[in-house]
Amino acid sequence: MFAIGGKKDQAKAAALRAAPKSASKTSGGSVRPSNHPKLSMYTETPSADISLETFEAFALDRMRVLKAIDDGLSRGKKPAEMEQLMNEETGKHLKITDVVPGDFSTLGGAPLSKDEVSHFALRLAYCRTEELRRWFLLNECQLFKHRFNKLDAYAKAAFLEEHDMEYKPLKPETFAEKRKGISEVLHGIMKRDDAEKILNAGASGFYAVPFEEVADLVRGRRVFMADGEAYVPRDQLTSLVVGAFRASLSKSLAVASRRWAQHVAGEERERLAPVIVSLSKRYLGRDFGKPGDAGERGSVVTLKDLPSAAKTSFPLCAKNLFDAVRREHHLRHEGRRQLQLYMKGIGLSLEEAMLFWKTEFCKKIPAEKFEKEYAYAVRHAYGKEGKRVDYTPHTCMKCISSNPGAGEHHGCPYKTFGEESLTAALGGLSIAPHKVRDIVQKAKAHHYQLACGMTFEATHGKTIEEGVQHPNQYFDESRKALGFGASGKEGDENKETGSASPVTPGAAGARPARPSIQPAPVSA
Ligand code: SF4
Numbered sequence: 001m002f003a004i005g006g007k008k009d010q011a012k013a014a015a016l017r018a019a020p021k022s023a024s025k026t027s028g029g030s031v032r033p034s035n036h037p038k039l040s041m042y043t044e045t046p047s048a049d050i051s052l053e054t055f056e057a058f059a060l061d062r063m064r065v066l067k068a069i070d071d072g073l074s075r076g077k078k079p080a081e082m083e084q085l086m087n088e089e090t091g092k093h094l095k096i097t098d099v100v101p102g103d104f105s106t107l108g109g110a111p112l113s114k115d116e117v118s119h120f121a122l123r124l125a126y127c128r129t130e131e132l133r134r135w136f137l138l139n140e141c142q143l144f145k146h147r148f149n150k151l152d153a154y155a156k157a158a159f160l161e162e163h164d165m166e167y168k169p170l171k172p173e174t175f176a177e178k179r180k181g182i183s184e185v186l187h188g189i190m191k192r193d194d195a196e197k198i199l200n201a202g203a204s205g206f207y208a209v210p211f212e213e214v215a216d217l218v219r220g221r222r223v224f225m226a227d228g229e230a231y232v233p234r235d236q237l238t239s240l241v242v243g244a245f246r247a248s249l250s251k252s253l254a255v256a257s258r259r260w261a262q263h264v265a266g267e268e269r270e271r272l273a274p275v276i277v278s279l280s281k282r283y284l285g286r287d288f289g290k291p292g293d294a295g296e297r298g299s300v301v302t303l304k305d306l307p308s309a310a311k312t313s314f315p316l317c318a319k320n321l322f323d324a325v326r327r328e329h330h331l332r333h334e335g336r337r338q339l340q341l342y343m344k345g346i347g348l349s350l351e352e353a354m355l356f357w358k359t360e361f362c363k364k365i366p367a368e369k370f371e372k373e374y375a376y377a378v379r380h381a382y383g384k385e386g387k388r389v390d391y392t393p394h395t396c397m398k399c400i401s402s403n404p405g406a407g408e409h410h411g412c413p414y415k416t417f418g419e420e421s422l423t424a425a426l427g428g429l430s431i432a433p434h435k436v437r438d439i440v441q442k443a444k445a446h447h448y449q450l451a452c453g454m455t456f457e458a459t460h461g462k463t464i465e466e467g468v469q470h471p472n473q474y475f476d477e478s479r480k481a482l483g484f485g486a487s488g489k490e491g492d493e494n495k496e497t498g499s500a501s502p503v504t505p506g507a508a509g510a511r512p513a514r515p516s517i518q519p520a521p522v523s524a
Helices: 009-018 052-074 079-093 114-125 130-150 153-162 172-189 192-200 211-219 234-267 272-280 303-313 316-328 333-345 350-361 367-373 375-381 396-401 419-427 433-444 448-460 471-481 492-497
Strands: 002-004 048-050 206-210 224-226 229-233
Touching (some): 052 079, 052 114, 052 130, 114 130, 114 234, 114 272, 130 234, 130 396, 153 234, 172 192, 172 206, 172 224, 172 229, 206 234, 211 229, 211 234, 229 234, 303 350, 303 471, 316 333, 316 471, 333 350, 333 375, 350 367, 350 375, 367 375, 396 448, 419 433
Antiparallel strands (some): 002 048, 206 229, 224 229
């Protein structure tokens, strides 16, 4: 067990938890109670003792939801499809009513919310770099917006009042009095039908907001103003509230980042820090260092197959490392590690891996030097040295989060390559120039895994349905698409189906290319 939140916060947090659902500051306030569960702005750190396992399990559940949101956005899903996706994902993994199991009565409050615990766990995990913060912020805002939109009018009003957002529903008599002015503004900025739809909602379709909070709308004459207040249509209220949430979370992430660097990383080095660090890199798919559920180990590749496999089936990260070691007959530590584990994941045996590294390195250094300085690391990657751990190949997240220096080749090329180098690398894969441009644009927009998925599609004529999440998954999907079986032999896959030939990119009969795919980091 360990405590989340500082001890000072305990009484405060318990008191807050003890507050009624969708609490309303009813004393003097105008808000009626609502049955909707309370939506959190995550301004108060929950505080209680929970087990490290529960903490981690909750964090992973939230990650599943955020990852699904990120995937959906990157795949260009429409708003209605996103709504459905978020309903399904939150229903499965993160109901707002879920609580931490246990008796919290001694703390004087209701049970701790899973939603809040998991948010704060991931906040800590994703506060550590700018890229992680951006990813977390984007997807948390989407989740928050979805939940805010689902609140009924009373719960919305309670939320606004509780968080001191001075956005009041318009009084019917005020609406009646100002209807003409409001109508003129709306008809001036949108189509007649749209304006009428908003006006027909009456007073309940508008909120009165202090004008300085919507300065851009006021400046653009996009809202009706009276007595220092702007009358904002309900739809735009969501943007305002989400904007406030984004600003608050962004600030909190910056604070958490400083705290992490100054205290948590050091003080919790043994216990919490490793869990937190691993969370942002966690890959929720198959472990490519181990056999799959059905006992499969991915395609098996032998030394002699490596060059052709690299050409047709390696993702850009592995191909870049493979080409570098064959060109320079050397790779720095991080690059060696990434490629060694990747090659282990595609089924290259230890003996053949050793031969590969020795052959390449010994074009530049004597065999004794290789034995002394490099052979150990190859055996170590296979769990034959040191603690004898069967290390797993790097996930996309891990590759994306690394920052190679000059002369290093590890990481994800969609992130680390400049525009020119990426264009050249993709051109080398015989991808049509207009597709290369699209892929480079995706990479520039930080959608590295999406860009990688588009490369797969351009070179294989198929998509990876669940998106690219792991370099070894890319390899396995490529082998499947090209008709290789688990033995690594071409045609294996087709024996059972009776299909005559492997599917090749652009070949007649290959599945038509679909619109772009994606997943994304838990990239961040
Ligand atoms: S997205 Fe993943 S598989 Fe693709 S190049 Fe980057 S790290 Fe490799």
